Amino acid sequence: MKKTLLLILILLLGLGTAFAQSKKVIIKKGKYRDSRMVDKHKSDKPEPIDFKYIEYPKLTGTNIADLDGDGEQDTITYELIVRNTDKIGRKYGNHFNLYINSVNFYGNGSALRDYYKIVDIDTSDNFLEIVVFDNGEDATRVYIGYNGQDIIRLGRFSGWKHDGIDGSGILKVGRRGFQNYYPHFYKLSKDHKLEHIEQDMYFSNSNLVMKDSLALQLSRTDTTTVIVLLPGEKVTLLWTNDKKWFFVEGQRGIRGWFNRIIFKERNKYLTDIFYGLNTAD
Numbered sequence: 001m002k003k004t005l006l007l008i009l010i011l012l013l014g015l016g017t018a019f020a021q022s023k024k025v026i027i028k029k030g031k032y033r034d035s036r037m038v039d040k041h042k043s044d045k046p047e048p049i050d051f052k053y054i055e056y057p058k059l060t061g062t063n064i065a066d067l068d069g070d071g072e073q074d075t076i077t078y079e080l081i082v083r084n085t086d087k088i089g090r091k092y093g094n095h096f097n098l099y100i101n102s103v104n105f106y107g108n109g110s111a112l113r114d115y116y117k118i119v120d121i122d123t124s125d126n127f128l129e130i131v132v133f134d135n136g137e138d139a140t141r142v143y144i145g146y147n148g149q150d151i152i153r154l155g156r157f158s159g160w161k162h163d164g165i166d167g168s169g170i171l172k173v174g175r176r177g178f179q180n181y182y183p184h185f186y187k188l189s190k191d192h193k194l195e196h197i198e199q200d201m202y203f204s205n206s207n208l209v210m211k212d213s214l215a216l217q218l219s220r221t222d223t224t225t226v227i228v229l230l231p232g233e234k235v236t237l238l239w240t241n242d243k244k245w246f247f248v249e250g251q252r253g254i255r256g257w258f259n260r261i262i263f264k265e266r267n268k269y270l271t272d273i274f275y276g277l278n279t280a281d
């Protein structure tokens with residue numbers, strides 16, 4: 001009888017230990033799903049970017065505006081040198097001439113449109129800017145300035161159909177990324193230059209599928225593994241610095257970082273790890 005009781009006791013203790021062990025496993029799993037941990041990831045995540053823009057009218061031929069803010073109206077003439085007409089009769093050019101008063105600017109493109117826009121990137125200065133459009137392989141905008149003497153090519157940007165012009169002096173443009181376009185910011189300087197503003201991370205928000213497994217780490221400085229993404233798992237590439245760091249959210253809602261350098265070590269490319277990338281990178 002005593003032996004039986006002892007056996008039952010041993011059995012119960014054993015079961016208790018087994019429960020304790022299985023409980024331990026659950027706790028570990030719970031740790032990965034801890035909301036505070038996800039919050040910690042969020043603290044590493046920059047805020048999404050507001051991308052408002054003003055729609056300026058399409059202009060053709062000759063127009064008048066005070067581009068350099070000297071109080072005198074300037075005469076602007078845009079001439080498209082037409083080489084192509086598309087299926088619905090729209091004319092595209094390979095070259096254009098832009099005249100501001102007596103100054104001429106000659107430019108080229110692959111499928112230039114027959115209109116231009118006069119925009120105001122920075123409402124706090126007295127200058128206006130001109131934009132010429134190219135519907136080539138990528139939608140392209142060419143920004144042109146005038147300082148009263150010379151016509152200045154400010155920049156040429158491809159990507160999103162619309163650039164963000166809100167009068168703040170910051171031009172927001174979309175640059176082609178891994179699947180979507182990344183917003184990039186340019187500041188219009190006093191000497192008519194569009195200067196790129198470096199950001200820590202660029203918003204990507206690309207939906208991909210895992211081709212291979214990949215461990216994500218807690219932060220850029222803490223290599224603790226938060227989750228291992230598995231083949232077939234849907235993931236969102238949220239942010240990247242376009243160089244080596246990527247911030248990813250997995251299908252199970254866990255966010256974490258990976259460094260591109262691990263692929264070099266494994267002798268693999270991003271396309272070996274993810275389905276859905278639109279670059280050969």
Ligand SMILES: [Ca+2]
Pocket residue numbers: 065066067068069070071072073074
């Ligand atoms: Ca003027």
Ligand SMILES: [Ca+2]
Pocket residue numbers: 120121122123124125126127128
């Ligand atoms: Ca201005």
